[in-house]
Amino acid sequence: CGSDTQAALLAVQFGDGHSWSVNFTKNNETYQAEFITFTYNTNDTAVFPDARRQGPVTIVVKDAMHPIQLNNVFVCHHTTSFEAENVTQIFWNVTMQPFVQNGTIGKKESRCRADTPTAAPTVLPTVANVTTASTTISPAPTTAPKPAENPVAGNYSLKAGNKTCLLATVGLQLNISQDKPLLINIDPKTTHADGTCGNTSATLKLNDGNRTLIDFTFIVNASVQKFYLREVNVTLLNHQNGSVILSADNNNFSKWDASLGNSYMCRKEQTLEINEDLQVHTFNLWVQPFLVKENKFSIGKLFYFCANY
Ligand SMILES: *[C@@H]1O[C@H](CO)[C@@H](O)[C@H](O)[C@H]1NC(C)=O
Ligand SMILES: *[C@@H]1O[C@H](CO)[C@@H](O)[C@H](O)[C@H]1NC(C)=O
Ligand SMILES: *[C@@H]1O[C@H](CO)[C@@H](O)[C@H](O)[C@H]1NC(C)=O
Ligand SMILES: *[C@@H]1O[C@H](CO)[C@@H](O)[C@H](O)[C@H]1NC(C)=O
Ligand SMILES: *[C@@H]1O[C@H](CO)[C@@H](O)[C@H](O)[C@H]1NC(C)=O
Ligand SMILES: *[C@@H]1O[C@H](CO)[C@@H](O)[C@H](O)[C@H]1NC(C)=O
Ligand SMILES: *[C@@H]1O[C@H](CO)[C@@H](O)[C@H](O)[C@H]1NC(C)=O
Ligand SMILES: *[C@@H]1O[C@H](CO)[C@@H](O)[C@H](O)[C@H]1NC(C)=O
Ligand SMILES: *[C@@H]1O[C@H](CO)[C@@H](O)[C@H](O)[C@H]1NC(C)=O
Numbered sequence: 001c002g003s004d005t006q007a008a009l010l011a012v013q014f015g016d017g018h019s020w021s022v023n024f025t026k027n028n029e030t031y032q033a034e035f036i037t038f039t040y041n042t043n044d045t046a047v048f049p050d051a052r053r054q055g056p057v058t059i060v061v062k063d064a065m066h067p068i069q070l071n072n073v074f075v076c077h078h079t080t081s082f083e084a085e086n087v088t089q090i091f092w093n094v095t096m097q098p099f100v101q102n103g104t105i106g107k108k109e110s111r112c113r114a115d116t117p118t119a120a121p122t123v124l125p126t127v128a129n130v131t132t133a134s135t136t137i138s139p140a141p142t143t144a145p146k147p148a149e150n151p152v153a154g155n156y157s158l159k160a161g162n163k164t165c166l167l168a169t170v171g172l173q174l175n176i177s178q179d180k181p182l183l184i185n186i187d188p189k190t191t192h193a194d195g196t197c198g199n200t201s202a203t204l205k206l207n208d209g210n211r212t213l214i215d216f217t218f219i220v221n222a223s224v225q226k227f228y229l230r231e232v233n234v235t236l237l238n239h240q241n242g243s244v245i246l247s248a249d250n251n252n253f254s255k256w257d258a259s260l261g262n263s264y265m266c267r268k269e270q271t272l273e274i275n276e277d278l279q280v281h282t283f284n285l286w287v288q289p290f291l292v293k294e295n296k297f298s299i300g301k302l303f304y305f306c307a308n309y
């Protein structure tokens with residue numbers, strides 16, 4: 001770094017061959033982040049126990065941060081995240097200032113848009129380039145738009161006494177193919193959460209207020225101190241008389257696993273195959289069925305989210 005140089009670099013290395021860095025550029029009035037570079041080493045068996053390909057993978061993301069006045073401190077308390085090339089990067093409580101002059105941190109703060117109440121949420125990066133060892137892979141093409149709109153994610157929670165014991169954020173879409181294909185988006189505005197928390201098992205029961213019931217049951221595997229989704233039960237009732245139109249249950253899942261005390265996140269679409277007539281698509285999933293502390297999702301040293309395989 002240095003106030004006279006035109007570029008500054010902050011780099012951290014951690015664990016077994018992983019690193020993260022951001023570089024900044026400036027002009028005579030402003031500075032801005034340029035690229036975020038993240039390298040993860042799938043040789044690290046503690047983090048990637050089942051990696052098929054072993055070695056470092058590097059992701060470069062162009063940061064879309066707005067220019068900040070020189071000598072101002074950039075502050076962003078809100079959580080911002082983005083996904084690029086199978087990696088989700090999550091930032092919060094960011095405070096930074098490159099090109100500090102005279103060794104004095106700026107007195108003025110520039111807040112990110114997410115921190116200013118009325119403004120639209122920030123969109124961080126724009127383009128991603130991936131290099132694996134020395135080869136460059138161009139970004140994967142975005143998937144074709146789906147016929148139905150993606151469902152809005154709802155925030156659901158359960159309490160034990162006055163303490164939150166289960167947290168879930170998820171957008172839900174049912175794909176029913178009984179007679180003719182039908183996609184139903186669950187509306188979080190009308191959906192009510194109920195259920196039970198426990199030490200080894202927890203069930204989140206969602207009722208969409210429109211005759212659709214979806215239950216998710218999570219189980220603890222004590223021997224490895226992890227939890228996972230075990231069972232999903234979907235019931236559709238007739239609008240007129242409340243009789244059961246469709247009842248589908250699968251209690252043989254072992255998905256969404258993460259260590260106890262942690263949460264599991266998967267922002268991209270996932271499919272739960274309940275039976276041959278029914279699929280549940282999940283979007284923007286973030287779930288913690290056990291050991292919720294202070295009404296917040298936990299993000300441990302190891303953060304669990306979905307991979308593409
Ligand atoms: C910032 O990092 C990117 C990616 O590593 C690099 O291509 C670029 O030259 C760097 N910019 C400066 C000003 O050093
Ligand atoms: C910054 O540089 C540009 C071009 O070099 C110049 O037009 C502008 O007046 C400068 N601004 C300040 C505040 O010096
Ligand atoms: C990763 O592991 C493989 C085999 O275990 C080894 O050949 C390779 O050199 C390692 N690479 C790094 C960057 O540690
Ligand atoms: C962010 O910082 C504030 C103030 O230092 C702190 O109270 C809060 O817990 C931090 N948030 C997270 C998610 O660490
Ligand atoms: C840094 O020091 C120089 C010389 O004392 C002064 O002109 C300049 O205003 C200072 N800059 C800041 C940001 O305090
Ligand atoms: C990505 O790579 C392409 C081709 O190498 C290059 O033209 C483009 O500028 C790169 N974009 C970023 C954000 O690095
Ligand atoms: C869910 O919670 C998040 C974080 O608190 C918030 O940004 C989002 O707007 C909430 N969504 C709904 C549908 O209330
Ligand atoms: C609810 O929480 C308060 C403190 O936040 C505590 O004093 C009270 O005993 C709790 N009530 C129950 C029923 O757990
Ligand atoms: C819905 O399920 C049917 C039958 O499994 C499948 O063919 C179809 O592709 C699914 N539709 C979507 C949008 O996932």
Ligand SMILES: *[C@@H]1O[C@H](CO)[C@@H](O)[C@H](O)[C@H]1NC(C)=O
Nearest residue numbers: 184187190208209210211239
């Ligand atoms: C209730 O479900 C029916 C059938 O799926 C649908 O046509 C209707 O729009 C839904 N009503 C509301 C308020 O979501």
Ligand SMILES: *[C@@H]1O[C@H](CO)[C@@H](O)[C@H](O)[C@H]1NC(C)=O
Nearest residue numbers: 213215233234235247248249
């Ligand atoms: C699924 O949920 C429905 C409605 O709550 C219930 O009647 C049924 O017994 C449940 N099925 C299983 C296998 O748990």
Ligand SMILES: *[C@@H]1O[C@H](CO)[C@@H](O)[C@H](O)[C@H]1NC(C)=O
Nearest residue numbers: 057085086130137307308309
């Ligand atoms: C992302 O996942 C897909 C599907 O598994 C894979 O083909 C691709 O190589 C992965 N990209 C990176 C950068 O690992």
